[in-house]
Amino acid sequence: MLTFNLTLSGSDLLLLLPEIFLTLWLCVVLCLDFSLKRITHQQLAYLSIGGLGITGLMLIGMDVTGITGALFKNMFVLDHLALFFKILVVLATALVVFMSIDYVRDFRFFKGEYYCMVVMSAIGMMFMASSNDLLSVFVTLEFSTFGFYVLVAYLRDDIRSSEAGLKFFILGVFAAGLLAYGISLVYGETGTMVFSEMAGNQGSYGLAIGFILIFAALGFKIGAVPFHSWIPDTYQGAPTPVTAFLSIAPKGAALAILIRMFYVALASFKPMWVVVFVLASIVSMTYGNVVAIAQKNIKRLLAYSGIAQIGNIMIGLAAGTKQGSDAIMFFLLTYLFANLGAFAVIIAVSQVIRSDEIEDYNGLNRRSPFLAAAMLLFLLSLAGVPPLAGFIGKLYLFVAAMEQELYTLLVVGLVNIVISMYYYLIVVKKMYINEPTDPSPIAASMPIKVAVYVGIAGTLVLGIYPGPFIDWAVDATLMFSNIVAPVAALSVLPGS
């Protein structure tokens, strides 16, 4: 039976300090918003960024000094893996807030609350990165998604945004149902909620179904085929900064859970789940890339390309080794900069031309050489062209797959690079080769430029000097160095 008696000491609270601090900061921002009449939404945004910055520094400090531990009977674990993903989430959130400042100006209501919702989701995702048992997975997942339900439908006069919100909500709730059902099955079979205690359990059909249901719920979060159907419409309809947020932060947090769950709880069943990931990876990459070719809307294009990128990421999960998880984490970093950068450019362009159609990117090079060059870099990094970050990321994934002799996956992945290059090239062609219909220049505002510059810097630095960041990812997963023993694990399987 699950009993719960809470004992907390001051030093325990230290582990929760970043989350506690950010929660208090969020409350302060919220109070300032309604109590000071003259405070502008820009000031609130910069306040939020300040809070995120301090949180980020705390996390980095904890990572450097090695403050780790577990709380609440292992429900909440703070290790280097969790810290990596928390820093990722905080960085993404700060960039998203920068990108939002222009966009929020055009909102008619609830400007200040917007930032609160963003930060609240971020807190949820930080908890996700630390969740170490099924109950906390459920709670944190729903907590972070709750903020997104509101954010996606934030443009309440816009029919597309409302539609996106509704679709996201219905499918999200459905996924939550699957998750709860899966959790109940797993608990019934193993009698425990904590990942590390499940390891070494005998396999059974109930357990398998339970984990498949949990995988489906998390697959919904990361947008892997066949759980991707909400992605294109939601991406297109949601306010663009929210789309950018959706495209990286929840995926990162959900991957933290996936890595923990499969590497720790299900380590002994590796030969079985590898097959699942190989299939999901192949289908996601191929489907995402092929369908992306036909897209006319840049947000939809990035939505499908995101599905394909998740396919790439799952190459690392399919490898199922420490090398695989290192590759995933480094790839997520490269994806963060390139993808957020691309969305920042999209926001800058759409602020002026009020359109997200790829057709309207004609001659962007003439209208804003800076934005066009930045977009070129981001798209090439997403495609994996050296010497940009994406190339190193993909190289690592492929090396990890090769190490596990997953040749089919490797070949499919490489073929997909060619396919993806084709549609990224379509955008490049529009920007550079086609002539603009309206040659008036497009100027980007300062906050957007900050986001774009950070994206460019990240894309170049991670590509040209990836060493320290790879080391960071490698160090974060040290705890997995011992779990890669698929051959020995075979004997634990039922009937073998």
Added chain:
Amino acid sequence: MTEMVIPSGGTPWLTLVLVIPLLGVAGILLAQESLSRQVALGVSTLCFLVSLPLWFLFDNGNGGMQFVEKHQWIESPSIHYALGVDGISMPLVLLTTLLTPLCILVSWTAIEQRRKEFMISLLVMETATIGVFAALDFVLFYVFWETMLIPMYLLIGVWGGPNRVYAAVKFFLYTLAGSILLLVAILVLYFEGGRTFDILTLTQAHYSPNLQSLVFWAFFAAFAVKVPMFPFHTWLPDAHVEAPTAGSVILASVLLKLGTYGFLRFSLPMLPDASVAFGPIIMALSVIAIIYGAYMALAQADLKKLIAYSSVSHMGFVTLGLFALNAQGIEGAMLQMINHGITTGALFMCVGIIYERTHSRQIVDNGGLAKAMPQFATFFVIFSLSSVGLPGMNSFVGEFLVLVGAFEWSKLTATLASLGIILAAAYILYMVQRIVYGPAASAMLPKLFDLNPREFGMLLPLVFFVFWIGLYPNPLLDVMHGSVNRVLASQSEIVTVDRGQQTDKPTRLVADGAVNSQPLTGKVQ
């Protein structure tokens, strides 16, 4: 970490050569649009000057890598920033640094729109191509190899002719598909060759015949597309016709060499068994390319298309020489690579000069230029004769050596290949006759004026090389000897084992200095 001694006083010449164009890019970004071409010209000239020590400080007696620089780039998997040149790559580096300033001169007035971006693309191309020739780490090599695609895509796509988008995308996807297979091959070699990306170590490793043939065809896909070999050549005429003059020059003079360089640097020494086993196929494709390219060139009415098909034919000679797998063949092929770079580059410049005046590349529109443009006509005739392979000019030496090498490999092949030379004489002379001496197209006459100093200045150095290599190729051959012998040494090892009983080839292969080449282990000094 630097494990290896850097000769020549420790100056990292190769890094300098690589970085200077990039500094130029930064300079152009900061400079005004109107100054961009001056900055680009200055920077690329500087780059050429800095690359000269590679020639003058080069030690001909050492067939291994020189000017080696090696630093750790990524720890796990171990990837290095490793550079170095030997007798194979050094001349190609110089060819690149020589042609880039000339390309900027070619585009001086021809490029009126988005000049800044154009110059940036050219300079990035320069860094990337030099990087490909100088990289000693496979990942670094791949990085440069791929980086090249985007600037070239933009060169064709933005500043090209009316059908440029089609040509640019075709170029891009063809080469990308090839490169992806190259990446597979690199990863396979990494795992089979001792978990390293170091090109020299991988060259010394031995691979099973099965693996060799797989990797050979993966390499083939990447390199044959670049060369381009029949039947992968179809992107070339499109790309050449649509590209601006500078793009065509870079494409013909430097980019095509990357493919043959790849064969010579990787396929032959790393995969000796497969090179012997599949040699006949490559030789057959080369002969087809020589004759087919020449035959197609005969029928062209568009000057650029004509020269593009002649490129297919001339590059056929290069692959023919390479896979003859003997000293004459390989050295001839290398000379031919340089020659083709000079001659075809010059011919494309000439076409550019005509096009700037008459805005037509059709042969019928450009008849009888000798009267209106006597200086131009002189240059044009020189380069055309060089392309035919007239004795005393550069191509003669290269083609002659290739044919000697091919003759030793198989008499029939050499005979068929020499048909290509006859056809070359036919299409080139027919072109020269119409362009230079034919009846003048009266509509064009008012537009014609002779070379200005800039145009004169950019053609003159190439004339110098035409005659230098034609009359006294020894300095260039001396540079190549040592490194070619090394390639052959890796070949002869297996040839003596596998085919020694049936033929008398091995003795001949090892002859010509290969015997006294140093053991492979001492490669990097």
